[in-house]
Amino acid sequence: MIDVLLDIFWIPIGGFLSFLIFISAINKSIGVRKAYVNFLLRIFEYGRVSIETASKENQHVQNPKTDDKQGVQLVDDADSKEGTNGATLITRDAVLLPQAQEPAPEKPVSSTKDEINFDFEKCLDYVKSGVEAIIEDDVTSRFEAEELKSWNMLTRTNRHYEFISWKITSIWVFGFFIRYVILMPLRVLVCFVGVVWLTVCTAAVGYLKDGPFKRDLVHKVLGMCFGVLSSAISAVITYHNEDNRPSSGICVANHTSPIDVLVLMCDSTYSLIGQRHGGFLGVLQRALARASPHIWFERGEAKDRHLVAERLKQHVSDPNNPPILIFPEGTCINNTSVMQFKKGSFEVGGVIYPVAIKYDPRFGDAFWNSAKYSMMQYLYMMMTSWAIVCDVWYLPPMYRQEGESAIDFANRVKSVIAKQGGLIDLVWDGQLKRMKPKKEWREIQQVEFANRLKSDST
Template sequence: MNINGALDTKTDCANGKLLNPFVHHLELDTTYEKIKTALLTIILLPIRVVVICCFLVAGWLVATAGLWGLSEEELMEKPLTGWRSHLKVLLAHLIRIIFIIGGFRLKIIGDLFKREVAPVIALAPHSSFVDSLAIVYMGGPSIVAKGETGNIPLFGKLINFTQPIYVFRDDPNSRHNTIKEIIKRATSKMDWPQILIFPEGTCTNRSCLITFKPGAFYPGVPVQPVCIRYPNKIDTVTWTWDGPGALKLLWLTLTRPYSYCEIEFLPVYTPNEEERRDPKLYANNVRKVMAKALGIPVSDYTYDDCKLLTKAKEMNLPHATSIVDLQKLRHSLGMASTSQEEALVECRTNLDLSKVSYNEFTSLLNIPSMEISTKLLYSIFNKDEYGHIDMREYLLSTLAINRTTSEAVNIAFKIYDQSGQGRLTLEDFKKAVHYTLALTEDTATEIFHQMDINKLGYVTFNSFILYAEGKPELENVLYRSKEEKFVRKHGQFCPSEDYGKKRD
């Protein structure tokens, strides 16, 4: 079965598992690896850190010298020339030495073409800050990066020296300005550096290629696709939404004797007329070429999906890592346009949803039991050895993710209300605020007892909202966004014209 043409690329048909490109698990499983890492942490890590810091400071000094006397406007108006361009080559060599000191062994496949042949380079899959190794090998092309990266201590100077194209995601006009700048540089007669872009827009675990953003393809000029691989026994470089933090990855990488990286330069892709007119088509076709070279599937995941995952994690929703799969599976089953889940929450009198079988699940939601999508949807929540799920977790994950935080809490109160009278006991209250506000059990217990001053044994949603008023630690999580705070203070929020553009 083809589920909207999407799940075929994210599902392992052999075992019926969903593929999540935003998750990376890293543990040292064997005693040997743990002992080796401990020894190298003592012996090798300090030496590498000291030498790397020395070269990093040297690189910063070179970048500072190269940027001396240049204003931000001048840096963006024309490419570096003369002695500044020579310093840029020196800087690339210094940073490459840092990777060598860090134990990286680089293998190059294919040839890098010059700007005259391919003004734009598309690098994928993007999975780590270590991908910058490819950037320094290419001599420091201009990258398209988040505006905040220019303010990172030490590294900001290094990035600025490549004359990057910054994207300011808080600026409603940033996307338009970024595309305009990419087109200007890619089609310019001046000797600008090649433009390097990570078309996925976020880091993944390299299990697939997610949707390419079309920004790099708007100019309609030839693009050189570049594939990057890390064929290591233990993957210490992948930095995803759900996985080890940057410091842990850096520590484990620098305590490996060697780390291997492969960069493959594919033939330049020259667009046809239809692709020049349609940047999304152009981006999609380049992605297919790269996926074939990498031997991995394509997927319809996007950067926006990663933002959805971030929100789910902040709220601590049940099975947050699968929230995107949940939404897509519901859509494939035609549930996005129904109110079946809402009706179930409102009319759940006498229904025990804590343990629901597969047949009960399909009956409650009125969905076909034989569909692959239905089975995959159920499997996300099926962690019970007897084959039952907690239907309340499903309903909360489904209904809360697209609501404001305070609305999500209200939904959680309804879902975990066993009395049917809007009253939550201590145990139910702890679950409701744990899965929406990420409150710990101890914190939730303390709040409950402070609210239940009359020892009634229950609290209500309204009493919780009243209790939260004037308590900054609760207000900050209950009203996370500026818009939610505006509504709370002034009533119904009416977006301005600028805000509407920002949301688009």
């Protein structure tokens, strides 16, 4: 009897999965994901109103003399004063930031010494900037989960309202059951099918002879496979300005997550460049390399700038190769900012296609904190989120201007991406996530301070 019931249970589940995979494979949508996202927005809005009502009642109980209007005002003030990773609390002035500079020719050292009259008050600006950095650090806050203004029914956020009222508790328990008992097993199964399908398809396509037919087939196969994989995280992706979609050359984008590759590959085919990995990422890298040209480096080779530049030039010089996708930041940033672009990909020459990617944090935090979570932990968090919702903007192609340095060109492209994505444009190097500030940055600030002392003493 139990076997019969299990068979009856799995028949509709199997049919639903087959239909879902088929729809994803042909890159079609019947509107289920968008309807699901719109329904979640209504739930979140209802939760916000319920939380504000419960907070107002708690405030009224604690202070009976406080009227309702004042209680509501207190709740609104608490929300408005809460700092997020995307906005700064301190308005800084006269802050010395590291400015990217081309190596300057060495100047002869003068034998004469300039006399400088030193006053302690001249250090106050630096002391003030240091205290501001301690209170609110522009760098480390970009490598933490983005804070939300309202709760999204996930306990992994900065807000914990699951027990503030019985209504919110009921919604949270029901949502927990949906995400962990129903959605997660289905997503894991779809992800497994997608990885196997990608491996098999790319292996089969890899045996074909290079030519227009193979390139067209690879484009369709990869779009189909990544469409299936996007279902594993309930991805809802909106592409803007598709006329600017890259067709060759170099495509650069801001970097939030390994999912960035999936998001872009669902719409077009790209070649990838990066360090060889093991584990889950290694499986995907080897599968992709069978079907299309990609550039994978060993750990030691990736540090050789000349080797990387040469491989990039070879790839871009072949018009038959798909555009190569590069994340010049070199590390994941938390969806609020764009940090320093490495100049290597801007020295190659040719056209640069900027792409801005912005995730909606209300449905799930797409940021991968690699220092805190492994790849499998990150995938687990993605598959237990409500959904991954994002917007992609294809920006007009950009060219390096005459006399423009590679660093200035990189900063110009970065500024365009940040403006389109509504992100904060920062000059800091994202590698500060893993290492100490460069010696050159300290020396720049020392020279600047010395120049200020000289100008004040004259």
